[in-house]
Amino acid sequence: MPEPVPVTMSATLAADAEMARRRRAGEQVLSLASGEIGLPVLPELRERLAAAAHRNTYGPVAGSPALREAAAGYWARRDLPTEADLVVCGPGSKPLLFALMLAIGGDVVVPVPSWVSYATQARMAGAQPLNVPTLPGQGGVPDPDALREAVTTARAAGRNPRSVIVTLPDNPTGTIAHPDTLRRLAAAARDLDLVIVSDEIYCDLVYDTPAGPATSPAAHAPERTVVTTGLTKNLAVGGWRTGIARLPDSTLGRALHTRLTAVASQLWSSTTAPVQDAAAYALTEPPEILAYVAAARRLHENVVRQAARHFTAAGAHVEPVRSTCYLYPSFEPLREHLHAAHGITGATRLATHFAQHYGVGLLPGTAFGDHDDLLRIRTATSQIYGTTEAEQNAALTAAAPLELPWIKAALDRLADVLTDLTGNPVPHQDTPAPAPAHA
Amino acid sequence: MPEPVPVTMSATLAADAEMARRRRAGEQVLSLASGEIGLPVLPELRERLAAAAHRNTYGPVAGSPALREAAAGYWARRDLPTEADLVVCGPGSKPLLFALMLAIGGDVVVPVPSWVSYATQARMAGAQPLNVPTLPGQGGVPDPDALREAVTTARAAGRNPRSVIVTLPDNPTGTIAHPDTLRRLAAAARDLDLVIVSDEIYCDLVYDTPAGPATSPAAHAPERTVVTTGLTKNLAVGGWRTGIARLPDSTLGRALHTRLTAVASQLWSSTTAPVQDAAAYALTEPPEILAYVAAARRLHENVVRQAARHFTAAGAHVEPVRSTCYLYPSFEPLREHLHAAHGITGATRLATHFAQHYGVGLLPGTAFGDHDDLLRIRTATSQIYGTTEAEQNAALTAAAPLELPWIKAALDRLADVLTDLTGNPVPHQDTPAPAPAHA
Numbered sequence: 001m002p003e004p005v006p007v008t009m010s011a012t013l014a015a016d017a018e019m020a021r022r023r024r025a026g027e028q029v030l031s032l033a034s035g036e037i038g039l040p041v042l043p044e045l046r047e048r049l050a051a052a053a054h055r056n057t058y059g060p061v062a063g064s065p066a067l068r069e070a071a072a073g074y075w076a077r078r079d080l081p082t083e084a085d086l087v088v089c090g091p092g093s094k095p096l097l098f099a100l101m102l103a104i105g106g107d108v109v110v111p112v113p114s115w116v117s118y119a120t121q122a123r124m125a126g127a128q129p130l131n132v133p134t135l136p137g138q139g140g141v142p143d144p145d146a147l148r149e150a151v152t153t154a155r156a157a158g159r160n161p162r163s164v165i166v167t168l169p170d171n172p173t174g175t176i177a178h179p180d181t182l183r184r185l186a187a188a189a190r191d192l193d194l195v196i197v198s199d200e201i202y203c204d205l206v207y208d209t210p211a212g213p214a215t216s217p218a219a220h221a222p223e224r225t226v227v228t229t230g231l232t233k234n235l236a237v238g239g240w241r242t243g244i245a246r247l248p249d250s251t252l253g254r255a256l257h258t259r260l261t262a263v264a265s266q267l268w269s270s271t272t273a274p275v276q277d278a279a280a281y282a283l284t285e286p287p288e289i290l291a292y293v294a295a296a297r298r299l300h301e302n303v304v305r306q307a308a309r310h311f312t313a314a315g316a317h318v319e320p321v322r323s324t325c326y327l328y329p330s331f332e333p334l335r336e337h338l339h340a341a342h343g344i345t346g347a348t349r350l351a352t353h354f355a356q357h358y359g360v361g362l363l364p365g366t367a368f369g370d371h372d373d374l375l376r377i378r379t380a381t382s383q384i385y386g387t388t389e390a391e392q393n394a395a396l397t398a399a400a401p402l403e404l405p406w407i408k409a410a411l412d413r414l415a416d417v418l419t420d421l422t423g424n425p426v427p428h429q430d431t432p433a434p435a436p437a438h439a
Numbered sequence: 440m441p442e443p444v445p446v447t448m449s450a451t452l453a454a455d456a457e458m459a460r461r462r463r464a465g466e467q468v469l470s471l472a473s474g475e476i477g478l479p480v481l482p483e484l485r486e487r488l489a490a491a492a493h494r495n496t497y498g499p500v501a502g503s504p505a506l507r508e509a510a511a512g513y514w515a516r517r518d519l520p521t522e523a524d525l526v527v528c529g530p531g532s533k534p535l536l537f538a539l540m541l542a543i544g545g546d547v548v549v550p551v552p553s554w555v556s557y558a559t560q561a562r563m564a565g566a567q568p569l570n571v572p573t574l575p576g577q578g579g580v581p582d583p584d585a586l587r588e589a590v591t592t593a594r595a596a597g598r599n600p601r602s603v604i605v606t607l608p609d610n611p612t613g614t615i616a617h618p619d620t621l622r623r624l625a626a627a628a629r630d631l632d633l634v635i636v637s638d639e640i641y642c643d644l645v646y647d648t649p650a651g652p653a654t655s656p657a658a659h660a661p662e663r664t665v666v667t668t669g670l671t672k673n674l675a676v677g678g679w680r681t682g683i684a685r686l687p688d689s690t691l692g693r694a695l696h697t698r699l700t701a702v703a704s705q706l707w708s709s710t711t712a713p714v715q716d717a718a719a720y721a722l723t724e725p726p727e728i729l730a731y732v733a734a735a736r737r738l739h740e741n742v743v744r745q746a747a748r749h750f751t752a753a754g755a756h757v758e759p760v761r762s763t764c765y766l767y768p769s770f771e772p773l774r775e776h777l778h779a780a781h782g783i784t785g786a787t788r789l790a791t792h793f794a795q796h797y798g799v800g801l802l803p804g805t806a807f808g809d810h811d812d813l814l815r816i817r818t819a820t821s822q823i824y825g826t827t828e829a830e831q832n833a834a835l836t837a838a839a840p841l842e843l844p845w846i847k848a849a850l851d852r853l854a855d856v857l858t859d860l861t862g863n864p865v866p867h868q869d870t871p872a873p874a875p876a877h878a
Contacts, residue, residue, distance in 0.1 A: 003544050003545075004541060004542055004543060004544025004545075004698060005541060005544070005565075007541070007542075007698065007701045007702050007705055008701055009500075009700065009701045009704045009705075010500075010701075010704035010705055010708070013497065013500055013704045013708065014704070016497070017499065017500075036496065036497060040493065040495070041492070041493055041495045046492040046493055047492070049489075049492040049713065050488075050489035050490075050492040051489075053480070053485040053486070053488040053489040054479065054480055054485055054828075055678055056479070056480045056675055056676045056677065056678045056679060057475060057677065057678045058452065058455070058475060058677050058678050059678060060456065061448075061449075061452055061456075091530045091534075091680060091707060091711070092707055092708055094705070094706060094707055094708055095530075095534065095706055095707050098705075098706060102443060102444060102446070102563060103443055103446075104443060105442050105443025105444070106442075106443075117705050120705045121705055121706075124541060124702070124705060124706070126444075126565040236495055237495045238495065238496065238497050238708070239494055239495045239496045239497050239498060239709060239711070239712035239713075240495060240711055240712065240713070241530060241707070241708070241709065241710070241711045259443060259446065261448065262446045262447055262448045262449075263446050263563070265448045265449035265452045265453070266446055266448075266449055266533070266537075266556050266559045266560055266563060267533060267534055267537060267560075267563070268530060268531055268533055268534050268680065269449070269452065269531055269533055269677070269680070270678060270680070271680070272530070272678070272679055272680045272711045272714060273678035273679065274488065274678075274679070274713075275711060389493075
C-alpha cells in the first residue's frame with residue numbers, strides 16, 4: 001500500500017458545499033444537485049429524539065432490541081418476514097454499506113449509472129468495482145446477462161467478485177427494475193454465488209400507481225440478499241444518521257451477521273442512542289409517520305413530474321419516473337444543438353454550464369459512473385420545497401404544491417434555463433406546451 | 440482480495456455483551472472489562488441535545504462551524520492554537536481514526552500494549568500494524584529507539600509505514616509517557632517522515648497531581664501531529680457517538696484535511712446534527728461542564744487507586760496510574776502460584792478464570808496486543824459507579840465515594856476474589872493491609 005487510496009469528495013456533498021458557498025456569496029442559485037430532503041422533522045419524531053436525550057450508553061453493536069424488533073416489523077409489513085436478530089443498525093446507510101463490503105470481501109459488481117458512493121467505497125474497502133450497465137428504463141439493477149458475462153470474465157482474469165449492489169427504487173434515475181429483471185438477477189446471483197446487496201432506502205417513495213410497490217430481490221433470492229434502508233429519505237432526517245440492514249435468514253446470512261457486527265464493532269461501536277429510540281418509534285409506523293411519508297411522496301411526485309415535463313419540452317429524453325425525487329434526463333437528442341450553440345459535448349461540461357451560466361446545481365452522469373461523453377445529468381427536486389420551516393410545511397401539506405410561489409418560481413426558472421440552453425421554448429406550468437424543435 | 444479481512448469483535452464490546460448475557464441469566468457479575476463510563480448525562484448537556492432535535496440536515500462533512508469553532512477554543516485553552524478550518528468531526532473517535540488511516544495510507548506503527556481497535560482498523564484499511572513496545576511505566580507511546588529500528592527494518596523489507604499512533608494518557612495502562620519520551624518520539628517521527636496520530640480522548644482525565652497534565656506530541660512536532668478527542672470519556676456520552684480531530688497547520692496538515700474530508704464524505708457524510716449542537720456547547724466548557732469533568736476525574740482516581748491497592752496487596756505489580764479509569768496489573772510476580780494452584784500460565788486463561796470462577800469480567804493483555812504468556816490484564820472501574828441514575832449521581836458528587844455501599848461492595852468483592860486467586864489476604868479498604876506472601 002504505497003499511497004492512500006485516491007478518494008474524491010462525495011459528488012452530492014461537494015455540490016451541496018459549492019451551492020452553499022455561492023449562496024453565501026450572494027448569488028441566486030437553484031440547487032437541483034443533492035438529494036437531501038428539504039423538509040422539517042415530523043414533530044412527533046422530534047419529540048421522541050428529545051425524550052431520549054438521557055440515553056448515553058453504547059448498547060448492542062447491532063442496535064437496541066426495540067429498534068431491531070421495529071425494523072423486523074417494518075419489513076414483515078412489506079412481505080419480507082424478518083428476524084430481529086438478523087437486523088443490524090449503523091450510523092447511516094453509508095457506513096453500513098461500506099461495512100458490508102468489508103464483511104463480504106472480494107470485488108463488487110456495481111450498476112452503471114448508480115449512486116455516487118458505491119464504487120468509491122469498494123475501492124476504499126480494498127476491492128475493485130466491476131461496472132455493469134443497467135437496462136433502459138430500469139435503473140439500479142445490472143443487466144443480468146451482462147452481469148453473468150462480466151463476472152465470468154473477471155474470474156477468468158483472476159478477480160474475485162463476491163457481491164452485486166442494486167438500488168430499488170433507483171437513484172439516480174427514479175425508475176424501478178421490472179420484476180422479471182429481478183428474477184433473472186436472482187438466478188444469475190445464485191449461479192455465480194454472489195451476495196445481492198439491495199439498497200432500498202427509497203422503497204417508501206414509490207408513487208401510488210397501478211404498477212404497485214417495488215419488488216425486493218430478497219423475494220427471489222431470500223438466502224443471499226441483504227436489504228438496507230434508513231430514515232434519511234422518507235422522513236427527511238439525513239442529519240440524524242441511521243441506516244438499517246436486514247441479513248438473509250440462511251447459513252450465509254448468519255455468517256455474514258457475525259462478520260458484519262465484528263466490523264461494525266471496530267468501525268463505529270454503535271449508532272447514536274437517542275436516534276435509535278426515535279428510529280424504533282418511526283419503524284413501527286404509527287399513523288402520523290405513514291401520513292408524513294405519504295405527503296412527502298405526493299410532493300416529490302408532483303414536483304418531479306413537472307420537472308420531467310420541462311426537460312421533455314426542452315427536447316431531452318426522460319425515462320418515466322416511478323419514484324424518488326430524482327430525474328436522469330438525457331440530452332442526447334440535443335447533442336448537435338448543445339455542441340453548436342455552447343460547445344458542450346460531455347456531461348461534465350453540461351453540468352458546469354448549468355452552474356456557471358445559470359446558477360443551477362445538478363450532477364453530471366460521470367458522478368454516477370457514466371462515461372463523460374454521454375449527455376446525462378441528475379436532477380433532484382428535494383431542495384426546492386422551501387427555505388423556511390413554514391414554507392416546507394406548506395409544501396408538505398399543499399393539495400397543489402406546484403402553485404406555491406417558491407416552488408413555482410424554481411420550476412419556472414428551470415423552464416427558462418432550459419429554453420435558453422436548448423432554444424426550445426419551455427412553457428411555464430400554466431401555459432400550453434408547444435412541441436420541441438431540436439429533438 | 441480473495442477473502443474478507445479477518446475481523447474479530449471489539450474485545451471491550453464483546454466483553455460488555457458477555458457480561459450483559461450473564462446478568463440476564465441471573466448471575467452475579469462484577470464488570471471490570473469495558474471502559475464505558477457508567478455515569479448519567481449532565482442535565483444541561485441533555486437539554487442541549489433535546490433542544491436541537493429539529494436539526495435534520497447533514498451540514499458540512501467536517502462538522503458545523505459552531506462545533507469546529509468550539510473545538511478550536513478547547514484546544515487553544517490546552518496550549519494548542521487551532522484553526523477551526525482544520526478541525527474535522529466524525530461519529531466517534533473510532534470512525535475518525537479509521538478514516539485517518541485511509542487518508543494517510545501506508546502501514547501504521549502501533550504501540551504494544553494499546554487500545555483494542557488500532558491494529559484491527561489498520562488491517563481493515565488494507566495496512567499492516569507494526570507493533571512497537573512501550574517503555575515501562577510509560578504506556579501509549581512506542582519506545583522511540585525501537586520505533587526507529589522497526590520502521591527502518593520494515594522499509595528495508597519493502598513495507599511502507601507512514602504513521603504512528605500514540606495514546607495520551609494511555610489506555611490500557613492509565614500511565615502517561617514522559618515529556619522527554621515525547622520529544623524523542625517527535626524527533627524520530629520527523630527523521631522518519633511519519634505522521635503522529637495522538638489519541639487524546641483521556642486528556643481531561645489526568646488526576647490533579649504535581650506532575651500536571653499530559654503533554655501532546657503536537658507541542659513537539661506541530662507540523663505532523665493529528666490530535667483526536669471526543670466527549671465519550673470525559674462526559675460519559677459514548678452512546679452519542681462523536682469524535683473530533685485537529686489536523687496540523689502545515690502543508691501536510693492541509694493536504695491531509697482534503698483527503699480526510701473526502702474519506703469522511705464517502706464513509707459517513709456527517710455527524711448526527713443534534714449531537715453536534717450539544718458537542719459545540721460542551722466544548723466551550725462552561726462551568727457546569729468543567730465541574731462535571733472534575734467530579735468524574737476525582738471519582739475515577741479514588742476508585743482506581745483503591746483497586747490498585749487491592750492488586751498490589753494481592754502481589755500483582757501495578758505501574759503508578761496517573762489518569763483514566765484503567766489499571767493494567769501484571770501477575771508476573773504470582774506466576775508460580777497461579778500455575779501451581781490454578782494451572783494458569785497465560786493472560787487469556789487468567790481472564791477466563793476471573794470470568795468463570797468469580798463472575799469478574801476483565802480483559803486479557805492479548806486484547807491490547809500483548810503476547811498471551813505475559814500475565815497482564817486490563818481492569819476498568821467505570822462500570823461500578825452504580826446501576827441506577829441516583830446511585831451514579833451519588834458517586835459523582837460523593838466526597839468519599841469508596842464509602843458508598845455499592846462501590847464498597849464491588850471493591851470488597853475484588854479484594855475477596857484476589858485473595859482466593861492468589862492466596863494472599865487482600866484486606867477490605869477499611870482494615871490494615873498485611874504484606875503479600877507470594878510476590
